[in-house]
Amino acid sequence: MRRVAQYVAAALAVLLIWEVVSLSLLAVRGRVILPTPVTTIRAGIRDFGELSSAFGASALRFLIALSIAFALGLPIGLAVGFERTLYQTLSPLIYLTYPIPPVALLVFLYLAFGVGEAVKIVVVTCALFFQVVVAAQGAARGIPRSYITAVRSAGASRWQLYRHVVIPATLPEVLTAARVSVGLGITMLYIVETKLGLAGGPRTGLGRFIEYYAFRPELSLAGVVGLSLLGLMFYAFLEFLERWLCRWKHLGGPGGP
Amino acid sequence: MIEVEGLTVSYGAGRRTVLALEEVSLTVAEGELVAIVGPSGCGKSTLLFAMDGLIRPTQGVVRIGGKEVRGIRRDVALILQDAGLLPWKTVLANAELGLRIQGRRGDVREVLAQLGLAGFEHRYPGELSEGMRRRVGIARALALHPKVFLMDEPMANLDSITRQRIQNLILELWQRLHFTGVLVTHDVEEAVFLGQRIFVFSPRPGRVVEVIDNPGVGTSDYRDSDQFLARVHHLRKALVGSAT
Ligand SMILES: Nc1ncnc2c1ncn2[C@@H]1O[C@H](COP(=O)(O)OP(=O)(O)OP(=O)(O)O)[C@@H](O)[C@H]1O
Ligand SMILES: [Mg+2]
Numbered sequence: 448m449r450r451v452a453q454y455v456a457a458a459l460a461v462l463l464i465w466e467v468v469s470l471s472l473l474a475v476r477g478r479v480i481l482p483t484p485v486t487t488i489r490a491g492i493r494d495f496g497e498l499s500s501a502f503g504a505s506a507l508r509f510l511i512a513l514s515i516a517f518a519l520g521l522p523i524g525l526a527v528g529f530e531r532t533l534y535q536t537l538s539p540l541i542y543l544t545y546p547i548p549p550v551a552l553l554v555f556l557y558l559a560f561g562v563g564e565a566v567k568i569v570v571v572t573c574a575l576f577f578q579v580v581v582a583a584q585g586a587a588r589g590i591p592r593s594y595i596t597a598v599r600s601a602g603a604s605r606w607q608l609y610r611h612v613v614i615p616a617t618l619p620e621v622l623t624a625a626r627v628s629v630g631l632g633i634t635m636l637y638i639v640e641t642k643l644g645l646a647g648g649p650r651t652g653l654g655r656f657i658e659y660y661a662f663r664p665e666l667s668l669a670g671v672v673g674l675s676l677l678g679l680m681f682y683a684f685l686e687f688l689e690r691w692l693c694r695w696k697h698l699g700g701p702g703g704p
Numbered sequence: 705m706i707e708v709e710g711l712t713v714s715y716g717a718g719r720r721t722v723l724a725l726e727e728v729s730l731t732v733a734e735g736e737l738v739a740i741v742g743p744s745g746c747g748k749s750t751l752l753f754a755m756d757g758l759i760r761p762t763q764g765v766v767r768i769g770g771k772e773v774r775g776i777r778r779d780v781a782l783i784l785q786d787a788g789l790l791p792w793k794t795v796l797a798n799a800e801l802g803l804r805i806q807g808r809r810g811d812v813r814e815v816l817a818q819l820g821l822a823g824f825e826h827r828y829p830g831e832l833s834e835g836m837r838r839r840v841g842i843a844r845a846l847a848l849h850p851k852v853f854l855m856d857e858p859m860a861n862l863d864s865i866t867r868q869r870i871q872n873l874i875l876e877l878w879q880r881l882h883f884t885g886v887l888v889t890h891d892v893e894e895a896v897f898l899g900q901r902i903f904v905f906s907p908r909p910g911r912v913v914e915v916i917d918n919p920g921v922g923t924s925d926y927r928d929s930d931q932f933l934a935r936v937h938h939l940r941k942a943l944v945g946s947a948t
Contacts, residue, residue, distance in 0.1 A: 448853070452776070474926055557711065585756055593784055593785070593788050594788070594790055595788070596753075596758065596784060596788060597784055597788030597801070598790075598805065599758060600756055600776065600781075600782045600784070600788075600807060601776070601777035601802040601805040601806060601848075602775075602778070603805045607805055611790065611793075611801065611805070612790065615790070615792040615793075616790075616792070618918055690835050691734060693792070693826075695792045695793075695828045695829075695830060696791075696792075696828045698828055698831055
């Protein structure tokens with residue numbers, strides 16, 4: 448209950464800062480630069496149908512990208528970090544490709560996949576995929592030897608080793624990394640939705656929505672609020688997942704019982 | 705029952721090779737409880753790992769029940785130096801781990817109750833005291849009903865009361881279950897309290913430098929007898945001698 452109150456207070460503080468900034472800008476420049484929270488929210492409510500379809504389209508896109516990034520990145524990262532021979536052969540490859548920003552290759556991706564849905568998902572997936580791979584690989588390398596010995600000494604197969612040790616031992620770190628990279632993922636989502644969304648209407652995604660209404664600033668800003676809420680939603684979801692799947696990590700610690 | 709012949713184990717390769725054990729030979733009779741003592745890093749854990757089939761000898765062989773150890777065997781259980789509990793599993797799941805991995809069934813709750821862990825089944829290791837964690841490690845090995853028990857310093861870093869309690873527990877279990885036991889320790893009193901024979905190891909690379917017969921183990925009030933004190937004294941001198 449106290450935590451809820453703290454979050455409500457923080458949200459009110461954000462709105463207050465926003466209000467102050469937009470009023471000061473109005474006073475200094477003599478015209479509306481940043482719409483106030485009230486006008487923004489009012490605009491968002493008036494065009495709620497359109498805004499919520501844009502939100503839904505973006506959320507679905509992000510969810511798909513996140514799921515693919517996990518489904519591919521987690522096994523690859525864990526195996527590369529845990530299996531010595533894979534580590535020796537594949538980690539240089541990951542090391543070299545990790546810093547390439549997929550958005551910089553947008554032109555080529557666009558030539559390869561067109562401006563359709565696929566390329567948007569590919570770019571966001573790539574960004575998240577590398578975060579998951581690198582986190583999983585690092586976490587798998589840091590598993591204490593005694594955990595592995597304990598399970599091996601009972602006669603565990605390779606799969607049992609993953610199931611009882613490698614996956615649960617690395618999960619907290621991987622989920623935290625994924626949570627931290629939500630910000631990056633949302634940025635990528637915005638870029639692909641604006642750069643590759645020119646043909647679509649405002650309902651095709653929040654990025655497109657924000658650009659489409661560039662001349663109705665209060666509505667455009669409502670789109671920005673939507674995008675922030677989208678990021679927040681995934682951030683909170685991953686945090687919940689971490690707390691739920693890794694209960695053992697939170698015994699008596701901060702926020703624990 | 706356990707025969708170790710010319711066992712040499714080295715870790716790593718090339719210039720970074722570490723010779724952990726060199727030409728170790730010893731036998732443990734069926735139903736015997738022996739202690740291995742030696743300075744830190746002399747290869748005691750390595751010896752147990754080789755007996756458990758976790759590592760391959762560089763040279764020499766380990767035989768259990770006449771058969772060469774080439775991998776994990778179901779009739780041999782190892783208690784790890786730090787209990788080897790998995791922090792994401794509850795006490796119950798940790799105690800059941802060995803059975804589950806081997807696809808066996810068994811009543812772990814009863815074993816936990818015998819070790820004074822009833823009521824803690826659903827706690828995580830992070831919520832237990834160090835002494836309780838060690839007992840969970842013992843429960844996990846016990847649940848497998850092994851013929852051979854390999855124990856790697858199960859009492860290290862415990863306060864003296866908890867340490868004595870677990871020493872008594874191990875003695876009692878051995879008298880009741882008649883397993884063959886190898887107990888690694890660097891505590892002199894503990895070795896004399898629990899080892900029918902005591903193998904004294906040299907510093908790394910570990911070699912057997914002395915074998916001490918200690919027939920009083922298990923007799924009542926052994927800990928307070930003059931014989932016990934004399935053996936402790938003797939062993940302490942042997943250990944100091946081995947280190948120079
Ligand atoms: N995986 C490994 N790689 C390289 N060297 C190792 C490895 N495991 C152990 N060693 C080395 O082998 C030697 C023996 O190690 P071991 O763990 O068997 O000693 P120990 O007698 O059990 O020590 P302690 O009393 O501290 O537990 C040590 O010098 C150690 O540094
Ligand atoms: Mg050791």
